Amino acid sequence: MPDYEPKFLALCCNWCSYAGADLAGVSRVQMPPGFRVIRVMCSSRVKPEWIIRALMSGLDGVLVLGCHPGDCHYQTGNYYARRRMAITKRFLEYMGVEPQRVQLSWVSASEGQKFAQVITEVTKDIKGIGPNRLFTDESQRNGKETAP
Amino acid sequence: MAVSDISYRPRFLAGGNVYLPHLAVIEKTVDETHDTKTLHFNFKDEKLRRDFVFESGQFCLLSVLGVGEAPFCVSSSPTRRDHLECTIRQVGRLTRALHRFGEGAEIGFRGPYGNCFPLDFLQGKNLVFVGGGIGLAPLRSLIWNVIDNRDRYGKIDIIYGARSPADLCFSYDLEAWDKDETVNIVTTVDKGDDGWTGRVGLVPMVLEEVAPSPKNSVAIVCGPPIMIRFTFPVLEKLGFTPEQMLTTLEKRMKCGIGKCGRCNIGNIYVCRDGPVFSYAQIKGFISSEY
Amino acid sequence: MIPATEKVKINKKDVAKLLGEWSGEFTVLVPSRDEGVVKWARWDGEDASFLDWYRNTIVPPKAIFLPPMEEMFGFQKDKASYRIELPVSSERKQLIFGIRPCDAKALAILDMNFSDAYEDPYYLAKRKRGVLIGLGCANPYDSCFCTSLDSSPNDATNVDVMLTDIGDEFLVEVITNQGRELVAKTSLVQVAAETDEVRAEEAKEAAYGRVARKIDTGSIKEKLLSCFEDKDYWEEVAAKCISCGICTFLCPTCYCFDISDELVKNQGERFRSWDSCAFPLYTKMPMENPRQQKWRRLRQKVCHKYGFYPINFEVIACTGCGRCIRLCPVNWDITQILGNLPTKEQLTPEKC
């Protein structure tokens, strides 16, 4: 699938990653265009509902971005986010969701370059596994018949 | 408990499938209060526009396709039938979507459903309307219906209250009824503000002060459940019999035609057997199920 | 044509052949196992081995006529306007083979609600396309109590054809004209001997005796209405209920449904799905909920089945299939409640 451009969410924390994304934009760093930024106040604001809902709506992945550990604007928010994301990612993997689709990274306000790099890497990751067809109905079913 | 004297249920069934909404277009929206709007709408279908009939007190199910569907009473009078009106308070997802809609937007309409106010029974009687907040909407349909056939009815008293002056709905109608010398209207608020010169007090208390005579009268009550619960005892004290008190009830509904199960009070389904009830009908269950 | 008075029988070995014959005209549904869950599914065309283990399904046959979810209509959004489209429905007839008398009676009870006042097009269309081949119970569960509700393990009232196990064969009783046509078409049946009928009678009697659970439904309606307002009683009864939807979803006579919309891009659907009076959301209004407390919801369930439905339709909306007892995760047993309703003297004077 050479032309396939993954579409994914980048949930950026207001204080670091969003500024980092901004910096990447202002500095005109080159990166793939398939991501959509949603600004949240803190990476710990991201509920597991959001991530799964995003996958359900057909997005190819969700990338959560927060301040580096120790640098959280609210002191500890990203630590909670880290725990939550760790289990969410592992659990989804167990369900059969490719781990590349749910990712967490730290980008500070000054790391425009890193933002672009993370976006590029995640894009590449998702490209490697292809579009999200998890929740579509047509793919192969077990041929099981239920009452009509 | 059989559904007694007010069981007349005009039905309008266009086509076979009762669950299919008819599309209607919003012609105008009127802001009533900060959270309440009246939608004026008309059917898209020419024939339906011509043939559609309903009676005061019936309700319909409005839908924003893709968001959901909920019951609303028709707040306009069948005597003024160039369009339909529904008055909607914003309380949730669907009503928010309806509020966002402006002129030209399309909504789904199912109905009219339910019974209606028993006009035959009301004829020649004095009418006491007791309304609270947005509960005036179904009464408004009947009030205009009665005013447009003024010679068929006796005295008209309207006692209407809201939380604050800013929460009074249909201010333009209240004004018109105030000017009408054949109508006695009392408005009251729970809490006044600087500009308010009218009465202050809860509806049941004001009703007790106004003390309309029960003789050859029928009281028609609609408002929030708490108001309805407190108004009936006052009416009883004034000498009204349970048969002389009518109300129209509201419940969560999905189907509107007595199938989906949730709107019952005892064995009575508000959508199928109501929404207009006499107090005599629901007395047994109202304390615990409404 | 087989004369109305004559009874026929079919060898159990020929049942699969018979289903094969019927598959031409009908979609044949039989009990089948899906990961240990017995439910109705299209016959696989192979054998009738379900006869060896089938007692009753977990998901009742109401799911065939009132599916857990169905599309009511679809719509297309084009800027501000919509186009509504009905889903394409199959015209093919469905034959339900092996429905138990309790579940067949439940369908008759559902018919009353869905054809009263306004007709429900979705349910009734499926119902009109359905043919019911009843199969008497030889081995009822210990939770069954159909005999207390004007029915029996071999009640043939609500099916088109009734089968009774008489050893290696089934006695075939034709109940409706539709059933007569069906039986007339096949050459797999033989005329039953008088001894077969005797054996069938014996089997029926034995099965009737095996339904051990009994309740007195005599004045249940009156008793329920008189204790309706007794909050203390209902709170006690509801104490261990966890308010899940099992007993209502899997009840063959529960019909409550929810309607919900979905819009993805410009294509939307309106669904109807099972709903339950056990859920607080069921009656929730924006400002209040008349049944916020668990005991109120449970009271509604019991009173609806045994009080309100009988008032409206003159039949108790329960057929004694026992699913709610068998499947309840906390063993909340309705027969115990109905058997121990308080008498007038036991009622607490304090009202809710």
Added chain:
Amino acid sequence: MNHKEMEKKLRREARALLEQGKVGYIIGFEAGSLKFTTTPLITSDTGDISRLVVNPFIANNLSVYLAGVKGRVGIVVKGCDSRSIVSLLQDNKIAREDIVILGVPCSGLIDLGKVEELVGKERDELDDIARDGDRVVVTDNGNNSEFPIHEVLYDNCLGCEFPTPQEYDILLGEPTLPAGDRYQAVSLMKIKQLKDMPAQQRWEFWRNEFDRCIRCYACRNICPACFCQRCFVEESEPQWLLPVPRWQDNLMFQVIRNIHVAGRCTDCGGCERACPVNIPLRSLTREMYGIIAELFHYKPGMDKDTAPFLAAYEATDTEDFVR
């Protein structure tokens, strides 16, 4: 240890608690209305005390009722249930001084589904099922057949690490020693089978399982860790999922439920037992339990004085997965 003796002691203690006014209610088990079942008994009446039972069928996790009963309560718990109570204490849902915990040292519950499958008959057709040390004896039509416990106990019981209550006021018998690793493999067999599948096949597996779900919410309502006043599925703004039993919505519900109860779920197996359509829910909850143990060395419901798992952190928590 002997169930009959524990039962005697339980009745004695429960009666004393009620009579001395130390508790207003006793939450325990009584014989159910069906063979080989028990049902919760919630009572304030000393006359009901003689109905209390202890046997290998006391399946329910009674701590689910704690939030709903007012006043001081005496409650009968097994090892896993006691950890649910600790978990509720961690979340400040209940107060320790309001509950008197009557601990049952548990030797595992008999899985009637497994018995039915082994015997080829349904439970109401059997005469007796009895535990005898490391065996279970099933009597059917007068004939006895014996099965080793690893064939008939619930999967979660076989892998139970803490059969004796962690938190109790009165222990009804001698503490039970955990079976250690002896039955771990059987206990985790289903999960292992799943993990051995390729990801896509695993997804297909769960999709097929959740296709059967009817969304009765028994798994949620039976679960003491699911104590939200308003579950996220009931939210309408935003509406996370439709109240329609589509496999997509069903699956999403269960995934999110598992993440919500992470660190609270004590592997009591209640959700799987409650499910009327046999969805192997314990294969989800146990895996989450395992993930937390592996990544964070956290075991739910062990220490009532620590913060709940998701409301705490360590600066040294795993970073391996961070991009």
